[in-house]
Amino acid sequence: MNVKQTTGEILRESREKKGLLLRQVAALLDIDTAILSKIERGERKATKEQILKLADILDLKKDELLIQYLSEKIAYDLVNEDVAGKTLKVAEQKVAYLKSKK
Amino acid sequence: MNVKQTTGEILRESREKKGLLLRQVAALLDIDTAILSKIERGERKATKEQILKLADILDLKKDELLIQYLSEKIAYDLVNEDVAGKTLKVAEQKVAYLKSKK
DNA sequence: TTGCACTTGACACTATATGTCAAATGTGGT
DNA sequence: ACCACATTTGACATATAGTGTCAAGTGCAA
Numbered sequence: 001m002n003v004k005q006t007t008g009e010i011l012r013e014s015r016e017k018k019g020l021l022l023r024q025v026a027a028l029l030d031i032d033t034a035i036l037s038k039i040e041r042g043e044r045k046a047t048k049e050q051i052l053k054l055a056d057i058l059d060l061k062k063d064e065l066l067i068q069y070l071s072e073k074i075a076y077d078l079v080n081e082d083v084a085g086k087t088l089k090v091a092e093q094k095v096a097y098l099k100s101k102k
Numbered sequence: 103m104n105v106k107q108t109t110g111e112i113l114r115e116s117r118e119k120k121g122l123l124l125r126q127v128a129a130l131l132d133i134d135t136a137i138l139s140k141i142e143r144g145e146r147k148a149t150k151e152q153i154l155k156l157a158d159i160l161d162l163k164k165d166e167l168l169i170q171y172l173s174e175k176i177a178y179d180l181v182n183e184d185v186a187g188k189t190l191k192v193a194e195q196k197v198a199y200l201k202s203k204k
Numbered sequence: 205t206t207g208c209a210c211t212t213g214a215c216a217c218t219a220t221a222t223g224t225c226a227a228a229t230g231t232g233g234t
Numbered sequence: 235a236c237c238a239c240a241t242t243t244g245a246c247a248t249a250t251a252g253t254g255t256c257a258a259g260t261g262c263a264a
Binding site: 001003004063066067068070071072074075076078079081083084085086087088089090091092093094095096097098099102 | 103105106165168169170172173174176177178180181183185186187188189190191192193194195196197198199200201204
């Protein structure tokens, strides 16, 4: 899994590889070109729905792109906490516990 | 670290153990009693600042309470994703990478 | 039945997220 | 240099989520 690349970078690379324009992809997402530009450069966050649509449009694996997107948000929120590492360990345990309860 | 207890439960237990009233603790936090009641029952989220003040007031270790609080938010957001486990693994790597860049 | 702690729900205010639009900037071709 | 078109930028609008107050309601113990 890609750790050193941002979600925006992945999206831009994939779009250019397919020869698509911002305008074209933005139209499929039903948003203004400006937003997609900002998403690719990391100035704005995409929504989860946009990420899933983008995986379709750009022929990326939905799960992998989603993991990139979700983990980036989490990492960004935690990077300035010095308890970040332990927090993620505990979060794993809590997720496992909550899933088992469902 | 405590995985099966919510932050709210920890806060309520600790407050009651010290014999403090909602009213008293809420006053120290400078919020209405209603909010603290909701925080303890999990109906609302505390802010990070409130968590740190509460650790002081209730003689809890700041780091541990913060980890509880942060991991609970993350776990709650991810529990309905079936990529939750992998997401947290990648998030750990991303945090490590981002911290090394800083 | 009164008093006190706590809970509940309606509401208000603020901050953040998400979007549009138009003008500015960059880029490749002629 | 100029043009056409892709992208970027910033001002602004709207929607949603977060944080709070207040007052009335609930429960319990003296």
